[in-house]
Amino acid sequence: MAALDYPPPLRRLIAQLKTLPGLGPRSAERMMLWLMHDAGRIEPLVDALADVTTRVHACDDCGFFIENGQECALCRNPKRQQRILCVVEQPSDVLRLERSGAFHGLYHVLGGKLSPLDNVTPEDLRIEPLLARVKSLHAEEVILAVGSDVEGEATAGYLNELLRAEGLSVTRLAQGLPAGGALDHVDELTLYQALQGRRKL
Amino acid sequence: MAALDYPPPLRRLIAQLKTLPGLGPRSAERMMLWLMHDAGRIEPLVDALADVTTRVHACDDCGFFIENGQECALCRNPKRQQRILCVVEQPSDVLRLERSGAFHGLYHVLGGKLSPLDNVTPEDLRIEPLLARVKSLHAEEVILAVGSDVEGEATAGYLNELLRAEGLSVTRLAQGLPAGGALDHVDELTLYQALQGRRKL
Numbered sequence: 521m522a523a524l525d526y527p528p529p530l531r532r533l534i535a536q537l538k539t540l541p542g543l544g545p546r547s548a549e550r551m552m553l554w555l556m557h558d559a560g561r562i563e564p565l566v567d568a569l570a571d572v573t574t575r576v577h578a579c580d581d582c583g584f585f586i587e588n589g590q591e592c593a594l595c596r597n598p599k600r601q602q603r604i605l606c607v608v609e610q611p612s613d614v615l616r617l618e619r620s621g622a623f624h625g626l627y628h629v630l631g632g633k634l635s636p637l638d639n640v641t642p643e644d645l646r647i648e649p650l651l652a653r654v655k656s657l658h659a660e661e662v663i664l665a666v667g668s669d670v671e672g673e674a675t676a677g678y679l680n681e682l683l684r685a686e687g688l689s690v691t692r693l694a695q696g697l698p699a700g701g702a703l704d705h706v707d708e709l710t711l712y713q714a715l716q717g718r719r720k721l
Numbered sequence: 722m723a724a725l726d727y728p729p730p731l732r733r734l735i736a737q738l739k740t741l742p743g744l745g746p747r748s749a750e751r752m753m754l755w756l757m758h759d760a761g762r763i764e765p766l767v768d769a770l771a772d773v774t775t776r777v778h779a780c781d782d783c784g785f786f787i788e789n790g791q792e793c794a795l796c797r798n799p800k801r802q803q804r805i806l807c808v809v810e811q812p813s814d815v816l817r818l819e820r821s822g823a824f825h826g827l828y829h830v831l832g833g834k835l836s837p838l839d840n841v842t843p844e845d846l847r848i849e850p851l852l853a854r855v856k857s858l859h860a861e862e863v864i865l866a867v868g869s870d871v872e873g874e875a876t877a878g879y880l881n882e883l884l885r886a887e888g889l890s891v892t893r894l895a896q897g898l899p900a901g902g903a904l905d906h907v908d909e910l911t912l913y914q915a916l917q918g919r920r921k922l
Contacts, residue, residue: 524795524819526812527788529769529776536769539762541755547743553811554742556773556786557832561740566770568730568737569756573763575730585757587728594725610754611727618725631758 530556581653583629583646584614594627601625605654606663607679609633609672617665625663628653633671634678640671642678650679654686661689668695731757782854784830784847785815795828802826806855807864808880810834810873818866826864829854834867834876841872843879851880855887862890869896 525531530552537548555561576585579592586592594600594614604625608614614627630645654662662683666672676692683690696714697706706714726732731753738749756762777786780793787793795801795815805826809815815828831846855863863884867873877893884891897915898907907915 524816526816527777527786527791529772529788530786533769533773536766540752540766542748542751549813550743551741552773553813555770556777556779556812559774562770562774565737565741566767568734569763569767569770571730572734572753572757573760576728576757578757585728585731587730590728611757612750612754615725615727 526552578611578629581649582614582627583631584611584627599624602657603660604663605650605657605659605661606665607650608665609667609675613665623663625661626657630666630675633666633675635671635674645675647679647682651682651686654683654688659688661691664690664692668693727753779812779830782850783815783828784832785812785828800825803858804861805864806851806858806860806862807866808851809866810868810876814866824864826862827858831867831876834872835879836872836875846876848880848883852883852887855884855889860889862892865891865893869894 526534533555534545534548534552537543537551538545540548543551555565575588577588578584579586579595581595582592584592584594601624604623605628606617606623606625607628607630608617609630609632611629614629617623617627628646628650630647630650632640632645634640634642634645653659662679664676664679666675680690680692694717695710696717697703697710703711727735734756735746735749735753738744738752739746741749744752756766776789778789779785780787780796782796783793785793785795802825805824806829807818807824807826808829808831809818810831810833812830815830818824818828829847829851831848831851833841833846835841835843835846854860863880865877865880867876881891881893895918896911897918898904898911904912
């Protein structure tokens with residue numbers, strides 16, 4: 521007698537859920553059981569998924585999301601400074617920077633960061649469009665707002681070389697103490713960088 | 722100027738993903754970004770989800786899953802003992818017990834456990850079908866293979882009273898040391914129960 525298992529469609533669903541980021545085999549199985557527990561749970565999820573494929577696309581310029589038939593709220597906003605470009609890894613970073621209220625220029629979503637271990641090479645990121653855009657906008661400054669982890673630093677270093685060759689001012693987000701942070705909660709590298717980047721009051 | 726946010730279809734997708742068990746707002750957002758990163762990621766997930774709704778249903782008797790057009794591999798298997806019924810919380814428990822190889826009777830999936838804090842009352846579980854099934858099968862023994870947490874104990878106590886009134890032998894899974902477990906990794910309550918349930922060699 522063959523060992524009992526879930527019917528093939530359920531096994532396929534578990535396999536699909538397992539591809540989602542952060543989900544292992546156990547959480548994918550738990551999610552499948554949750555979805556199957558009640559007949560009304562799958563339909564709204566399918567609707568929402570199908571909806572985004574037909575109603576949303578990424579802006580060709582900045583890479584942030586636009587609802588079909590609308591203009592990019594960032595690139596087509598004449599109130600924004602048109603000659604400062606802020607390069608970020610993910611669309612979510614655009615939202616976070618916007619919420620900070622400190623930036624009023626244009627954004628450019630790379631779609632990731634250089635990571636040889638994960639097979640992410642410059643060709644996988646939106647670097648060619650970045651260079652083209654810098655030229656067509658006659659940009660003055662490019663802010664590299666990528667993370668300060670190893671891959672983020674490597675990406676910033678790579679982009680810095682490319683952009684300096686174009687004669688641009690290239691900057692990087694400051695590193696230092698987080699707001700409200702006491703010194704004993706901060707690691708040594710951050711402290712080192714906070715000291716290096718100290719400002720005159 | 723309104724604060725920038727994701728277009729409504731993406732916000733709706735995040736809200737839907739957030740309803741899944743174990744996903745908070747941050748992981749739902751991360752999952753949406755992962756799905757949107759590559760045009761080919763959403764379709765297979767939608768297919769797999771739509772597939773299970775049209776190709777799988779729960780067995781009316783045991784509550785485990787059956788592919789449409791097939792018979793229940795558990796309930797319709799004449800080689801299984803027909804008068805011992807094992808009551809479990811979830812379909813996944815059926816698989817785990819089957820893999821142990823220690824049980825050859827029939828299963829009954831409750832669909833959860835009694836939990837007043839989560840508004841799960843006896844009416845939300847498959848208890849009426851259990852009582853009907855016990856009668857129609859002329860069951861001799863019912864094994865309550867629910868968890869040993871507070872809700873599992875409450876569920877076992879509740880079912881025990883109902884089933885004893887029918888003159889059945891009601892049993893519960895043994896509690897004690899896990900296989901391969903040393904005493905210093907076992908909590909006091911488990912040790913207490915392992916002592917209480919000690920067996921003569």
